[in-house]
Amino acid sequence: MKRMRILKYYLLPLCSLFVLLLYSNIMQAADLPKVIDKANCSQYKDLLIPAMYRAVESGDYIITPGNLNFKYKQNDKFIAASVKNEGKFDVTSDGDLISKSTGKYPENIYGYPFPKIDLKDPKAGEKIIYNFDFQRYRFMGSRENTRVMWVDKKGEERYAQGLDQRLYLNGRQPGQEIKNPEKLLYYQLQNVLDPMSVKGTNSMRYVYMDARPDTNYAYVPAIRRLRQTTSTTRSDPYMGSDAWLDTNYMWDGKDRNMNWKYAGEKTILVSFTSSNMLPVQELPDGRMTRVFPYSGTHPKLVP
Template sequence: MQSMKRIRQTVVAGLGAFMTVAGAIAAELPEGTVIDKSSIDRIKSDTFEGKTIASLLTEKLEWQIRNWNLKLTLSHSKPVELNQRYKDCSKKYADQVKYDPATREVSGWVCGVPFPNVSADDPHAGDKLIWNFYYASPEGDIAHNRLSYLQINGDKGLESTQDWLFLRYYYKGRTSDDNHVLDDGSVLTKTLFVATAPQDVKGVGTFTVRYDSPKMEDTWAYIKSARRTRRLSGGAWMDPIGGLDQLNDDIYIWNARPSWYPKIKLLSRRWILASTDAKLGYDSTKKDPVEQWGRTTDLKNPPYWNPIQTWQPREVWVIEGTPPEEHPYSKKIVYMDVNYPKIYLGEAYDKKGEFWKFLNFHIAPTVGQDGSKVQSSIQGETIDFKARHATIFVYRQYSVNDKGIKATDMSLSQLEAIAR
C-alpha cells in the first residue's frame, strides 16, 4: 500500500511539473508584442487572445517575417460596428436573393449582404461569399479618397510619390437613405480614379461605369498628349493602374464581378492576424517624403515597404479565385472576415502557379458624414516579390457619404476637368 501511495504521489508530482513547464513554454502574450525574425521561433507556441501565434500566421506572412524583415505588432481586436441601415437591409431583403448555378449570377438583391448565412458545406460557398463582398463591402455609398501612391524599390527605397483622387459612387445597394436605387437600376457604380500630382502624371486616370449585369464595364482614359479621352476595351478591369504594381482588379484586393472569374472556391475557415485598427500617418509638416510617410511605412529599413500598423486576430474565410485566361494571374487567394464582407489580405500567383504578389489592406473604423459606421481601407501594399518592388497607397484624407457629392458629379466631363 505504501508503495502504491508513493507511486501516486510521484505521478501527481510529475504531472504538476509537466504542467508548470508547459505553462512556462506557452504563455499568453501581452498587447504590444512584436513578432519579427528574432522572436518568431520563441513565441510561435504562445497565444494571443487564446490562439497560438503559429495558428494566426498565414504561410506568406510568416515567410515575410523570416525573409523580408516584416514586423507585426499585436493589439487587441475590437468589435466591428456597422451601420444599422446596412444590417436592416440584409435582414429585410436576403430572403428574396437567388443564386443561379448555371450562370453564377445573382438576382433579387436590393441592398445589404445578399447571402448572410453561407455554410462551408455549400458547394457554391465561394461564389456567394465573393458576391457578398462585391455587393456589400461596408465602405459606404460614396467613397471620396485623396491618397498618395508610394513607389518602393526593395533595394534602394522610396522612388517617387503620386497623388490620386479615388471617388466611387454607388447607384445600387445604397443604405445611407431610403432610396436604395438611383435611376433605372442598370448601373451599380461609377468611379473616377485619376492622378492629380506631380505634373508629369497629372490627368492619368479613368472614369468607369460598372453595370449590375455580366456586361463588361465602360471605361474611358484621359490621354494627356492629345488632351482628350479614349474609350478602353472591356478587359481594362484586369489592366495595371498607370505604371503601378496594382491592377484595376486589385482595388480593394478584389474588384471584379464574381461571374467574370470562371471559378471561385472556398478553401477554409480560420483565424489570422490582420490590420483592422489602422491609423492615418501622413505628416504634412515634413518636407522630406521619408519623414512625411514614416509613420505608416518603414521607409528607412530594407525592403522599405513594410507597414507600421498594429495587427489584430480576425476569423476569415479563405477563398481562391481562378481568373480568365487573359488575366495576368493564374489564381488569387483572399482572406475575408466571416462576420462582414471585408477582405484583408490577398495573394496573387503567376501563370506558372508561383507566388507573385502580396496584397495587404489596412482597415480603419470610420463614421460617414451621415453618421454611418463603415470600415474604410486607408492604406495598402501591393508587393511584387519577383520585381522586388511595391506600390503602397496611403490616404492623406478621406470621407464617406460626402454630402457635397452628387450623382451628376460622376461623369466623363468631370474626368476631363480634373485632368486639365
C-alpha cells in the first residue's frame, strides 16, 4: 500500500511530537508513556485517529507524547471581534451562512460568526464548520510552498511541488476590506513548479459566497490549452495522487455541499510541529513569514 504525504518539510517533525488535545480530568499528557509504538499502542487506541493507529500498529510510526509550552488559542483581537458577532448570523436550511438582518451572505465577517454554539442546536455542526472556515480567512491572503510525495516503505517514489496562493475577500480585518462586486469568498491559484514533467500545470479557482458552484480553470502545458473545468474536479485525484484539492486545510470544499452534524467530543492525541510557538518575521511590506524549527534546507520556490 502506497501512502501519500503532503508538505514533507512540515509533516516529518509531526511524527515525533504528539500533544493531548481536549484535556480531561481522566487523562493528562503526564499519564502517557514516553513512547507509543507497536508494542503498547493497543492501550491507547482511543486516543488515536484510525489511520494513525494503523500506522503505529504496523510499526511505520512511533509517537512521543508531550505538552505545549504556550496557550493554544486565537489572538485576543480575533476573539474580541468574535464576541461582537454574537446573534448576528444564521445558517439556512440549504446550509448557507446568512446575516439575520439582510437574509444574505455577509459582505465581510471578522472573527468567528458563531462565538457561542449550543451543542444541542440541530445546526451546531454547520456553525462549527463555518467557524473553522473563518479562522483561516483571517489571514486575508497566503502563499504556501507545497510538496506532495508518493511514499512506499522504501521511501519517496515521486513528488510534485509548487505554490498555493490565496486572496481571501471575506474574513478580513476592519479597514482591510476589498471591493467585491462578484461576491467571492476567495481566489486560489496553484502553480506546479517541479519536476519538469509537470512544471507549468496551473489551476485557478473562484469560490463564491452564495450557492453558485466554484468556477475553475486549468492549464496543462502538455496540451498547451487553458480550459474551464467543473466544480466537481475539486474531488478528483490531484496529480494522480490519492488526495484531492478539497482536502486542503483538512476541509476546503463548499460547506453547503455537505451535511454537517455534531457527533460529540473526544480526547485525542494530535500532531504539532513544535511544542513551542512558531515565531514569525514581519517583512518590510507588512507580510508575515513563519519560521519553522525543522532542520535541513527547504527549497525556495520562485514562479
